[in-house]
Amino acid sequence: MTEKLEDIAVAMVANGRGLLAADESTATIKKRFDTIGLESTETSRRDYREMLLRAEKAMRKYISGVILYEETLFQHAVDGTQLVDIIRAAGSIPGIKVDAGAKPMTNFPAETITEGLDGLAQRLARYHEAGARFAKWRGVISISDTLPTAGAVRANAHALARYAALCQDAGIVPIVEPEVLMDGAPGDHSIDRSEQVTEWTLRTTFEELAAMRVKLEGMILKPSMVIDGKKARNASVAEVAERTIRVLKRTVPSAVPGIAFLSGGQSTEEATAHLSAMNASHDLPWKLTFSYGRALQQEALNAWHGKADNIGAGQRAFSHRAEMCSLAAKGTWKKELEKAA
Template sequence: MTERLEDIAAAMVTEGKGILAADESSGTIKKRFDSIGVESTEENRRDYREMLFRADDAMKNYISGVILYDETLRQKAKDGTPLAEIIRAAGSVPGIKVDAGAKALAGFPGETITEGLDGLRERLNEYYGLGARFAKWRGVISISETTPTWGCVKQNAQALARYAALCQEAGIVPIVEPEVLMDGDNATHSIDRCYEVTEWVLNTVFDELFDARVKLEGMVLKPNMVIDGKKARKASQEEVAEKTVRVLKSTVPSAVPGIAFLSGGQSDEEATAHLSIMNQNYDLPWALTFSYGRALQAAALKAWGGKSENVAAGQRAFTHRARMNGLAATGKWTQDLEQAA
């Protein structure tokens, strides 16, 4: 029986669970490994991710899906089990990053367009055969005195829509990720400026999704939170939550089953606290959860340190962050629970 897109999307935003973004590119994972003095070899990358995927308490109770990099989807654990099978056995959905990264947008200085549409139909069919049931594509929008421009917003929104339509054709749920970066200083990147740009971007993305005939019930949105630029962080957690919910309610159709936030450079606890306040204080038409990478993994990576004898410690650190974010996804996280662990 063919799996329905709506059912896969609903499983990805199961109450109290969220998505682990373990799709770091080769360059990004090397930076992460450099920070703990570990060489970024294929075997070390495999061992690190296997440690996360075999953290049964975290995976079974708090993780609904895992975004993988191409290499990881094809890898097998030390005992020969495909990593995607380990994820499935834990009750999570395996997914795949399919974009080819943000490249300079010709004619638009300082702005980028995400590449990877060429050959995507064929790659999606292969990924489906390898077990992936959702995909991810990230469009990047920057805020400065001169950006974003309409050309950049429009072209990234169109690319996201074309990607999403191809995913659904292949029986794969698209995660649509338009990220308004939190870089920038106070003059150009106040929380109000972030609100304005995020509203513009999301409205444009949903216009393009509609024109591309993308089925909203069979997708998941992965947006940024509405937040000050990192050089201008002044807004309270309550203000971030209020403005983020307000922008989503004004732009995201209720047919979308769930919204899984990116952490976007927030600290581990900030990302958790903001999500919890939103779920605790607001009545929402969609599930609101997390799709964090660094904010789920940073503590685990440090605890592991590349040593096999530290696997259990790494899994404990990962489980703690997964549990805290699982609580946040139901509005039940507190600072006391964070410190009690």
């Protein structure tokens, strides 16, 4: 039986469920492990991710899909079970990060272009065979008074569109992630500037998706929220929600089944509050949910601390955070629920 891209995409944004971004590169997860004094090895990375994936309550009730790093896609748990099989047994969908990272863009100082298109079709076929049913590619847009440039916005949008077309040809749902950096150079931009650049970036991205004949019903958008720079941070939760929705309504076709936000430098609680405010106050043509990495994992990482005796504590922390995000995806999160944890 052929799996339909549209059905996979709809399942990825099912009511009250969202995506766990567990696709940190080896370098990134080392930084995370450094905060708890744990050496990053293939085994320690496996143990950490297995702890999260075996948190049954979280996985079954709140997590629709898991974005994996290539290493994890092919790894086995301690008992020999493939990690992708643990994900599927929990009713969740395995996914895979496929880009090769943002690299300096020639002739465009302080801007990047994401690489990884060469050989992508062959890699996607292998990932599909291994069980991945969706993929992720991140384009990075720096923001300041003079950035981004039109060249960088267009180049990253074009790469996202080419990636998305290749994914759909391979039977894989593409997550299209054009991230406008909250903490870019120098990170003191206003929310007005963020709104302007986010709208420009999304509009350009959908122009390129149309040019590459990407089926909108078979993709998920993963944008950043419209938020002021990390060094500014004056906007209220309500203002972030209002401006983000305004931009999405202007740029995202209703054919797209869902939008799964990245947390992008926000605190755990901020990312939850902003998502909940959007869902609580607007009637929208798409599902709005989460695709969080650190904002879903940090509390679990701190509770686990790399020790087998703390697996239960880590899983409880992860389950609580996933539940809070689930409530936000339904617009029913409240701050006092955090204190009740």
